[in-house]
Amino acid sequence: MNRTSQEADFPAPIVAEPPLPPIRGTVGTSPGLSVDFRYTFDSRYVHANGLRQHVVVGGQGPAILLVHGWPQNWFAWRRVMWTLARNHTVIVPDQRGMGLSDKPESGYDTGTLAKDLASLMHSLGHERFSVVGHDTGMAISYALAADFPHRVERVALAEVPGLPGVVPSPPAHVPAAQNNRLWHIPFNRVEDIPEKLVAGREAIFFGYEFEVQGGVLPEDVTDYYIRGLSAPGSLRGSFGFYRDWDATLAQNITRAESKLRMPVLAIGGEASWNRAVGIGMKNAAEDVKTAVIPGAAHWVAEQAPGALVTALTAFLRSN
Incomplete structure (x- = not known):
């Protein structure tokens, strides 16, 4: 990976489109959000790094970027966003291929996904910011911190026990409980077949994934995610991260040659990956x-939002 090209200056900031009308997947239509939340946050599209990105923005203060994981979208952070917005400008995008963001055929390696976010933050006028990433968002946030260290002030990384290329990959044959949590990685990497097997059975496939990763989410929440993943093009987009695994692996081997120097908070759910x-x-x-995070399995921001906010607030205020 060419670090110099990754750190090249971006064009002048692009003015975001006005707040979006209430279409499915925006703040205006997502379930269970308070009046205060809807007053504080709005959905908008921002064109950055050649991609139309859906992003939810609100609050005032130092910028903090929240990066969701698979198979979710910005909504995964809803239970921590409003509290964080009391002292921060909170920026919560849908990843490339997910939610309402564009779903191109390529560009799902973490180098490109990180550049999407660096360009997004530049377009919104934030040259320095903190980052919190969960699941696949942890891998993207690590790449963002490694490739753009002058932009990332500090980074919190949640719920991946070892990044590909940074720690050795697990063997093909692991105990059943671990296999059940990891099998989706090789499955999602296969071209075309997952779409053919999952289309029309999204509730079975994603319902199993939400459950097996640890802890039960409310039915209306999983239904919300599954409806979004059932939209045209969404399955292919959701698998994109995994299909560029080889490129991410090679990039991380290079990244790991130089350790991150900014403060890092590693977050594990008590009933999941823990320490x-x-x-x-x-x-x-x-x-x-x-x-x-006590009281949480994999879905830390949804299962224990108060404990997560407490940990993040202490980290963000630390010297």
Whole structure:
């Protein structure tokens, strides 16, 4: 990976389109959001890095970027956003291929996904910011911090026990409980077949994934995600991250040659990856602190939002 080209200056900031009308997947139509939330946040499209990105923005203060994981979208952060917005400008995009963002055929390696977000933040006028990433968003946020260290002030990384290329890959044959949580990675990497098998059965496939990763989410929440993943082009877009795994693996091998120097908070759900997230980041960063979120499995921002906000607030205020 060419670090110099990754860190090239972006064009002048692009003015975002006006707040979006209430279409499915925006703040205006997503379920269970309070009046205060809808007053604080709005959905908009921003054209950045050649991609039309859907992003939810609100609050005032130092910028913090929240990067969701698979198979979710910005809505995964809804239970922590309003509290964080009291002291921060909170920026929550849909990843390339997910939610209402564009779903091109290519560009799902973490180098490109990180550049999407760096360009997005530039377009919104934020040259320095903190980042929080969960699941696939953890891998993207690591790439963002590694490729744009002058832009990222500090980074919190949640719920991956070891980044590909940074720690050794698990063997093909692992105990059943671990296999059940990891099998989607090789499955999602296969071209075309997953779409043919999952289309029309999204509730079965994604319902299983939400459950097996740890902890039950409310039915209306999983239904919300599954409806979005059932929209045209959404399955292919959701698998894109996994189909560029080889490129991400090679990039991370290069990234790991230089440890992150900014503060890093490694976050694990108490009933999920726990302290393994911090252990996995020791080879990738110089200054790693670990937070285990009580009362949470994999879906930390939805299962224990108060405990997560407490950990993030302490981290963001630390020297």
